[in-house]
Amino acid sequence: MSSIILIALGAALVNNVILSQFLGICPFLGVSKKVNTALGMGGAVIFVITLSSFITSSIYIFILAKFGLEYLETIVFILVIAALVQFVEMVLKKMMPTLYEALGVYLPLITTNCAVLGVAIKNVQNGYNLVESTVNGFGAAVGFTIAIVIMAGIRERIEYNDVPPSFKGMPIVLVTAGLMAIAFTGFSGLL
Amino acid sequence: MSKCFERLYNGIIKENPTFVLMLGMCPTLAVTTSLINGVGMGLSTTAVLVMSNIIISMLRKIIPNGVRVPAFIVIVASLVTILQFMLEAYLPSLNDALGIYISLIVVNCIILGRAESYASKNPVLPSAFDGLGMGLGFTIGLSFLGAFREILGSGAIANVQLLGKDTVVSGSVGKIFSHYEPITIFVMAPGAFFVLACLVAVQNKIKLNAGKKVAECDGNCMACSVSCESKPEEPVKKAEEKVEEKVEEKKVEEKKEDK
Numbered sequence: 012m013s014s015i016i017l018i019a020l021g022a023a024l025v026n027n028v029i030l031s032q033f034l035g036i037c038p039f040l041g042v043s044k045k046v047n048t049a050l051g052m053g054g055a056v057i058f059v060i061t062l063s064s065f066i067t068s069s070i071y072i073f074i075l076a077k078f079g080l081e082y083l084e085t086i087v088f089i090l091v092i093a094a095l096v097q098f099v100e101m102v103l104k105k106m107m108p109t110l111y112e113a114l115g116v117y118l119p120l121i122t123t124n125c126a127v128l129g130v131a132i133k134n135v136q137n138g139y140n141l142v143e144s145t146v147n148g149f150g151a152a153v154g155f156t157i158a159i160v161i162m163a164g165i166r167e168r169i170e171y172n173d174v175p176p177s178f179k180g181m182p183i184v185l186v187t188a189g190l191m192a193i194a195f196t197g198f199s200g201l202l
Numbered sequence: 203m204s205k206c207f208e209r210l211y212n213g214i215i216k217e218n219p220t221f222v223l224m225l226g227m228c229p230t231l232a233v234t235t236s237l238i239n240g241v242g243m244g245l246s247t248t249a250v251l252v253m254s255n256i257i258i259s260m261l262r263k264i265i266p267n268g269v270r271v272p273a274f275i276v277i278v279a280s281l282v283t284i285l286q287f288m289l290e291a292y293l294p295s296l297n298d299a300l301g302i303y304i305s306l307i308v309v310n311c312i313i314l315g316r317a318e319s320y321a322s323k324n325p326v327l328p329s330a331f332d333g334l335g336m337g338l339g340f341t342i343g344l345s346f347l348g349a350f351r352e353i354l355g356s357g358a359i360a361n362v363q364l365l366g367k368d369t370v371v372s373g374s375v376g377k378i379f380s381h382y383e384p385i386t387i388f389v390m391a392p393g394a395f396f397v398l399a400c401l402v403a404v405q406n407k408i409k410l411n412a413g414k415k416v417a418e419c420d421g422n423c424m425a426c427s428v429s430c431e432s433k434p435e436e437p438v439k440k441a442e443e444k445v446e447e448k449v450e451e452k453k454v455e456e457k458k459e460d461k
Contacts, residue, residue, distance in 0.1 A: 031391045033232035037311065040227065082287070085305045086279040093275060125228050125309040132302045177407040181224065182399040189395030196390070 015146050022150030028126050029158040030192040035126030039159055049163035053156030055117035063092050064148025067131040068141055088131045206331040213335020219312045220343025221405055226312045229303050231394040237360045240348025242296045248337025250281045251313050255321040255333035262322045274317045282307045350397050355389030
């Protein structure tokens with residue numbers, strides 16, 4: 012049990028997907044202007060990464076590893092993730108319209124999020140079993156949400172500040188992300 | 203032939219994927235801890251990009267429009283798998299250094315972006331040069347970032363120790379160089395953000411200066427580089443605006459329903 016908690020904590024804080032592994036930088040820089048949109052994106056990412064970690068890990072353990080087809084992992088994973096996002100969108104639309112309305116617009120953006128594929132591949136590389144993979148996926152997605160929501164909060168305040176003209180736009184966001192990354196290195200003593 | 207050169211120029215300078223379009227940020231930030239890693243990643247991506255552009259351009263009349271994106275993804279993923287095998291066999295040290303970011307070339311938006319916007323509409327030769335130009339532009343971006351981070355963070359360039367205690371430079375210059383204390387944070391995660399921020403800021407500064415001159419001299423809006431200023435964020439902004447619009451639309455709808 013304690014190892015599972017350690018995996019979740021490590022994925023969310025110590026090895027934060029954005030700030031220490033640089034996965035999912037595009038949505039992190041793109042959809043972090045308002046706290047509300049950041050929260051929506053975070054919710055959708057938690058949902059998709061947890062589900063995709065479970066499915067890709069079961070495919071790897073029960074199909075690819077069994078038949079010695081490990082080298083197909085990249086092709087299989089990316090197709091499964093793309094199909095999964097489409098499928099989740101359709102199912103949510105039909106079964107849970109309220110949840111679909113909250114997450115729907117963010118789902119198509121997630122297929123191109125490299126955090127999803129990155130977490131799936133990391134699960135395989137670390138040799139996690141089914142439960143550990145799912146927990147790791149959930150932890151990583153929570154880490155993503157924490158980072159993007161904090162970033163959105165800071166960006167809302169930066170708008171009222173006097174930024175030097177050449178640092179306006181992307182550079183100041185990157186500097187902010189760098190400072191956040193320094194803050195998150197403080198978690199490395201946690202485990 | 204001039205079209206091919208135009209494509210090269212377009213990829214390397216006019217629409218440089220790293221500095222102008224800000225595409226493929228994940229590998230840009232993650233693997234540029236040293237010059238060699240940056241160049242290795244850039245060239246790997248270039249190889250995949252050129253091959254995928256050639257194949258997609260050859261198949262552009264066969265692939266049905268409705269399933270083109272999954273088809274592109276399968277082609278790119280197969281090429282990346284082949285590349286992974288090649289690196290494992292011939293350059294194992296680079297393969298270890300780049301790690302999972304080799305597999306993540308599949309989701310690099312530059313590759314799908316070029317397939318979608320250029321290779322699926324143009325003949326084979328220009329597409330190949332388009333891929334080569336974009337790939338080299340990306341390689342140059344990564345090399346710059348890698349070189350800056352390596353020299354600041356460990357005092358070396360391409361594993362040759364220039365600054366710091368173990369400097370290879372002899373004589374009085376070497377004595378001065380040996381006083382340099384490497385700033386380790388630049389090879390760690392936060393340094394990537396800082397170095398990229400500074401490089402983009404320098405580029406903005408150049409554009410701002412150039413923009414003033416252009417505005418003063420003739421007022422030709424087509425040649426004005428000021429318009430490029432908002433360009434890097436454009437695709438992202440559009441996506442975000444769409445998202446926000448949709449959210450707002452939905453809120454309005456909800457309110458209507460409540461009434």
